[in-house]
Amino acid sequence: MHGLLAREGMAPTELLERGRAEVRGYGGHVVNGEVADAAREGDGFTVTLVDGKSVRARRLLVTTGLVDLLPEIPGLRERWGRDVLHCPYCHGWEVRDQAIGVLATGPMSVHQALLFRQLSGDVTYFTHHSAGPDTEQAEQFAARGIRVVTGAVTAVEVADDRLVGVRLADGTVVRRDALSVAPRLVARAGFLAGLGLRSVDHPSGVGEYVPADPFGRTEAAGVWVAGNVSDLAAQVGAAAAGGAVAAAAINTDLIAEDTRQAVAALRSAESR
Ligand SMILES: Cc1cc2nc3c(=O)[nH]c(=O)nc-3n(C[C@H](O)[C@H](O)[C@H](O)COP(=O)(O)OP(=O)(O)OC[C@H]3O[C@@H](n4cnc5c(N)ncnc54)[C@H](O)[C@@H]3O)c2cc1C
Structure with missing residues (x-):
């Protein structure tokens, strides 16, 4: 943010x-604490924290976000969110007109290069361990003036607490002010295993998510998800909106349950 x-x-x-x-x-x-496990108990859930405390709930809304898995390149992790970036909508404006590198890491890297090209006329695409742009993409890069550098990237060069370049395996350092990297996005969902829920590969190939319907309802009855744990591309606004939508859906579910129970109690009283 x-x-x-x-x-x-x-x-x-x-x-x-x-x-x-x-x-x-x-x-x-x-409650401040890390959830270790969630289990179904009776008609609700017990959520257990790492410190051993537990919390009971009738429904669960999981909003644990995702982990950005970065390539293992020395210096990269330390610069994450500063001058190693991923999202032009989050921090593209701050690096406009600068010397920007794009490190190829996955299916979105070519798109990422074209996105950052909107912000700067000086964009270099590092193929790293990828096959590099295909013929059509290479033509697009040529047309947009995006330079392609082949070879593995072995380090991020930093001076005075600023990224200053990208080092290649042959020792060459390409001067850059910022480096864009698409991390692998993996939903934080390990603690849901006891409920039969787990993250699965996202169809786009960018990572793993917990699937849900448009209201955040998962395949485990009584469990909803919102934000990055389910929508890998959600920014703050979309994540918050997802929470609001899921909250209303949970409330609708609780109303239905309360009403069912009230009707059952009424019928039972009337039949006495
Ligand atoms: C470098 C960077 C810059 C960004 N800049 C912007 C920006 O400028 N504008 C924008 O809109 N978006 C930005 N984003 C995206 C934004 O951060 C996400 O869209 C947003 O945080 C998603 O919200 P969320 O609630 O789904 O997940 P998160 O914000 O990740 O929240 C998940 C929470 O769950 C907690 N948690 C995880 N596991 C457990 C557990 N087992 N037990 C208890 N708690 C747990 C975490 O500690 C965390 O507090 C940026 C992201 C990055 C990485």
């Missing part, structure tokens, strides 16, 4: 704290 929110003067942690304060203001409880 470095781009939009930071420019408006709000740090991501402050946004989180404001949201939590709002939840508490409506009588909700926020």
Whole structure:
């Protein structure tokens, strides 16, 4: 959230704290802790934390996001979210007109190069371990003035706490101000195994997600998901909107259950 929110003067942690304060203001409880496991128990769930504490719930809304798996290149991880970037919509404006590198890591890398080309006339595409652009893509790169550098990238060069270049296996250093990398996006969902839920390969090839219907309902009854855990491309706005949609769907489900139980109780009382 470095781009939009930071420019408006709000740090991501402050946004989180404001949201939590709002939840508490409506009588909700926020528990700090890492969930280790979730299990079905009776007509609800027990969520167990790493510290051994547990929480009961009638329904679950899972919003644990994803992990960005970066290529193992020395120096890369330390620059992540600073001058090693992935999303032009998040921080593209901050690197406009700079010398930008795009490290080929997956199916979206060519698109990523064309995206960053909108922001700078100086874009270099590093093929790294990929086969490189195909004939059509190479023509597109030539037409857009995107330079292609073949060979494995072995390090990210940093000076005065700034990325200054990309080192290749043959020792060449290509000067760059920023490097765009598409990480593999993997939903944080390991703790859902006890409910029969797991992340699966996303059809786009960019990572793993927990599938759900448009309201966030998963194939495990009573369990909903929202945000990056299910929608790998969601930014803050879409993740929050997903939570609101799922919350209304959960409430609808609870209303139905409460009503079923009330009708059953009424019938039972009438039959006495
Ligand atoms: C470098 C970078 C820059 C970005 N910049 C922007 C931007 O400028 N604008 C924008 O809109 N988006 C931006 N994004 C995307 C944005 O961060 C995501 O869209 C958003 O955070 C998704 O929200 P989420 O709630 O789904 O997941 P997250 O924000 O990842 O929240 C998941 C939460 O679940 C917690 N969690 C995970 N596992 C467990 C567990 N087992 N138990 C308990 N808690 C757990 C995590 O600690 C985390 O707090 C950026 C992303 C990156 C990586």
